Amino acid sequence: MIDLRILRSDPDAARASQVARGADPSLVDALLTADTRRRAAVAAADELRAGHKALGRTIGKAPSQDRPALLERGKQLAGEVRAAEVIEIAANSELLAAHKSLPNLIDGAPPGGEQDFIVLEHVGEPPSFDFEPRDHLDLGEGLGAIDTERGAKVSGARFYFLRGVGAQLQWAMLNLAISKALENGFIPIVPPVLVKPESMEGTGFLGEHSAEVYHLDQDDLYLVGTSEVPMAAYHADEILDLSAGPIRYAGWSSCFRREAGSYGKDTRGIIRVHQFEKVEMFSYCRPEEAAGEHRRLLDFEREMLDAMELPYRIIDVAAGDLGSSAARKFDCEAWVPTQNAYRELTSTSNCTTFQARRLNVRYREDDGKPQTAATLNGTLATTRWLVAILENHQQPDGSVRVPQALRPGLGGRELLVPTRI
């Protein structure tokens, strides 16, 4: 939800934001109308409530012979209050619905849709092979690191086993991500991966993403698609102390995605799977710090990608591809040789106060007034990174060079050698 005060004072900016997203600008006016109607309903109900309350006090003190008449008047007023409250409640829920249907105001994102991203920077050079490169699944199977066949046997399509050096490689990478996060002042978190509907709802994942999340009917719990969900809901309904700067968490969790709309896409290997591991950064900060914090999260992602010795590019995601809660989003996409393409490895979003307003996360201003905080998130490492690591560092014989930074986690090994091929 966006700040109604901003909306009231500058509705044109909100309309422009909607146009840049390719979304409906009339939602802005619908929200303003609902806002006006609600304010009128509240004022009317307040006035009646005040009169009714005053009468109640009078009755309490009144001598008994005066009571019957006062009680009669009280009954009548109580009815009027009830009627006004029915209108008030309806106006409130109308406002809430309109408020929730309006996406965040964009902040600097290029206009347009999925194709209209802007490439901000290229880092590193795609490797040139003088042999036919194998894809990550060939390599992973050769190393005894990835087993999708048995994943399918045990759990179905888009499930896999990581084993041997595959499992070790993932741990080494995620452990490194956590160590780097710790150095940068993040508090490490192992969150619950099953959450209540209101946590899912508050982070905005039950809207456009609702088909992508697993739900356990018997218990009415959702499996999270990212630890962003529990980390955002962590401080729901709280007032934080942000005077010493942003509060940063690094969550390590399994992530679960139904991948409902992606039949036939990325079916080979572990690029798109139902379950994977991820280390995710999450920041709470003051709204005025959010843009700067966003750049820092991007820097932390880059540091991690650099440590993996991967070629990648950074894109400024276009407005129409932001999702409803982000005001701006940067993706880092690594080069995947066998696809001859860049594929998303990280994504960092500045949600400004949009998400925090839904979750009611605030901080105390210098003047003591609570204000809505800003939230940001960004990927620090995921299972998908193994794809880029295996493919970019492969050797002619199917072995894979281990990036320097991961060697300690693999018993010092510099090269992973196929067990069969």
Next chain:
RNA sequence: GGAGGCGUGUCCGAGUGGCCUAAGGAAGCCGCCUUGAAAGCGGCCGGGUGUAACAGCCUCGCAGGUUCGAAUCCUGUCGCCUCCGCCA
């Protein structure tokens, strides 16, 4: 899964139908006193909405209900604690 108990403000804690507009204490903040501190004294001291600022209204875990009137009575629900059972 069964039985019982408890949810009041930053914390402790009073309050069983009407001046609750929530006592009292602690902590915190401001001031006085002091060389400084402690003690003492005086003031401020939850959140939301709203306002130019007031006022007003909402808020006693949450949601319903009863009543002219609910922190207080009723129902549901959530959380915490204790005991029993079951599983590890």
